[in-house]
Amino acid sequence: MRLVPILLATAIAAALPSAAIAHGATVHGNAQTRITDTSMAVAAQLRETALASRLAWDITESLTTEVGPRLAGSEADARAVEWAKAKFAELGFDRVWTEPVTFPKWIRRGERAEVLGANAQPLALTALGGSPAGTIEAEVVRFADLAALEAAPAGSLAGRIAFVDYRMERARDGSGYGPGSRVRSRGPSAAIRAGAIGFVMRSAGTDSHRNPHTGITRFDEGLEPVPSAALSVPDADQLARLLARGTVRLRLALDCGWDGEYTSQNVIGEMTGASRPDEVVLIGGHLDSWDLGTGAVDDAAGIGITMAAAVHIARLPQRPARSIRVVAFANEEQGLHGGSAYAKQHGADVARHQLVAESDFGAGRIYAFNTGAPAHAEAAEARIAEALAPLGIERSDEGGPGPDVIGISRAGATWAWLGQDGTDYFDLHHTPDDTLDKIDPEALAQNAAAYAVFAYLAADAEGDFGSTPAAPAAE
Incomplete structure (x- = not known):
């Protein structure tokens, strides 16, 4: 992982388009975005279901055990792509597809x-x-x-x-x-x-x-x-x-x-929304890892957390209005190649992205939440924070886009940040010690619950969170 820590992420967020800047901005007189009491009640049940589930652990265990280290451009990279396609299908995602990502090997x-x-x-x-x-x-x-x-x-x-x-x-x-x-x-x-x-x-x-x-x-x-x-x-x-x-x-x-060069794939799975399926909440992690360990905290955990969150949402009696899109990004480690390719492919559709978030900081418990949403979505953001509070998560003024969603955020998509406790993350980061035994299953379930609650409420909100195409950069 090439982490974007809070100080750097905040600086990046400050440079993003005005529609994606934090609270207090005025954007085209948009109606206030709201989240209903019914949605909040569903989110509360979803939270408890995800907390009691080992699905995020099972996915993470599968990737680290069946594929192991996944250096970008290696034979294991190709096996990881096939693993992700099969796992999305096994978990019941409605759509699964790949998009090519080419980079130096x-x-x-x-x-x-x-x-x-x-x-x-x-x-x-x-x-x-x-x-x-x-x-x-x-x-x-x-x-x-x-x-x-x-x-x-x-x-x-x-x-x-x-x-x-x-x-x-x-x-x-x-x-x-x-x-x-x-x-x-x-x-x-x-x-x-x-x-x-x-x-x-x-x-x-x-x-x-x-x-x-x-x-x-x-x-x-x-x-x-x-x-x-x-x-x-x-x-x-x-x-x-x-x-x-x-x-x-x-x-x-x-x-x-x-x-030479190598072409890998972003692997994408989508759970179709009930009434606005062409609009998406994007969550994900990166599929590649360095070759010394098995890439458990960096970033099989992010894949497990976000895949599981989407599955928990899809199993609700009534799906949210918008689709949940999970992206397993290619080659983050050597230069955000998968995130850049996604932004290039989908930049024209940025307004369809309700919120974007990436889990790429290990498997420590999430302690803080924020988005780059404008003022008209502040009340909705507060309701998401309210639903996350029982998980020990506080609303914060810090944060910024995860590494692989920086590109699409710069194109105008509004980011969300679920901040994980990284106190011991850099004991393991990019080392032979990045292995499955370092992950606490209960902390992983807390992450999956947080992502499920956040993504569900964002997908079911009445109104938007401010994603809009960025103005062209000045010559």
């Missing part, structure tokens, strides 16, 4: 690092997605943070390996990930500009295990990429201690790189 074959000389020892690390292959031996230079590396003069790291030793901070809302992920995304280019022949970093993670955290990196245009990797947190500590004792030479060997 990156592969990992092997990786190793070792300190050379008198203190010779191996270090646990993993190549960053997008890194080239290469074997290098060089002196290591430590930097406390990204700013220190970016300030290094051109040529000052000639023939050396840059090491950024930035320690990511733990936070419930995931806000510590912003600075940590910037080391990963910008650090390699900064190292190259200073003359480095390789780059290593303390993993963007909050655990203390010998599990390195991978993730995508980028190289600025015009720079020749160099081998780039992340050390596990204990190994970053070890390297820092060795450097405090004197010069350290490191041998870094990465066997990985880009390998």
Whole structure:
């Protein structure tokens, strides 16, 4: 997952079209959107049904067990697409279809690092997605943070390996990930500009295990990429201690790189609405994962939560007015490719999207709710929050669109945010430890209940939440 934490998400939300900006906006004099007492009573029963169900767990268990790791462009990616198509059909979705998503294919074959000389020892690390292959031996230079590396003069790291030793901070809302992920995304280019022949970093993670955290990196245009990797947190500590004792030479060997293009699929399932079936509430997660673990919290959980929520809604005696659309997005991890493809395919239909939301922050309990709806939908949003309150969820002024719905939100769709507790999410994120046993089934059921209540009430609301095509960007 390339998470959009609260601070970044709020900034994104501020840049969205005026129809999707938070409370207080005036949009074309729209009538007030309302949710009836009848709908609220149905939502209360739906909430209890979903809380008592293990369906979200069963779906998550199926994906992580039957497919396992799902690196974009891999053989397992193709199996995941087939799994999703079959699972939507098995669960009784009325419509199931796919839409192609093409992207560059990156592969990992092997990786190793070792300190050379008198203190010779191996270090646990993993190549960053997008890194080239290469074997290098060089002196290591430590930097406390990204700013220190970016300030290094051109040529000052000639023939050396840059090491950024930035320690990511733990936070419930995931806000510590912003600075940590910037080391990963910008650090390699900064190292190259200073003359480095390789780059290593303390993993963007909050655990203390010998599990390195991978993730995508980028190289600025015009720079020749160099081998780039992340050390596990204990190994970053070890390297820092060795450097405090004197010069350290490191041998870094990465066997990985880009390998042409690949076409995967967004897999979409839809439960048809009762009276306005052409309008949709979109929920979903991303189908791909990194290859080190089994992609349980990132993001099989999101797939399980949203598939289950739609099924719970469809099993009601009376369906809501609008359709519930669940999207299993392709290749989120390496650049939001599935979300971008969806926005391109459906941008012209943005007004048909009542609300859009993505579950892509693990399986911790949801604690907060918000939307980007304008003033005429504020009362309806308050009623959704009222229905979510028994689940321990409070209405918030924070939040923003999930990663894969950023594109369609920028096209004018109104986002919703159900904020999960991510206190321990970055202990697992992009590591071999991202496995099913880390998920609490009761917390997963709370998530599914929240998504079911939210999606049902949004789909059955009388009136809209402000989705409207965005004005063309100024030249």
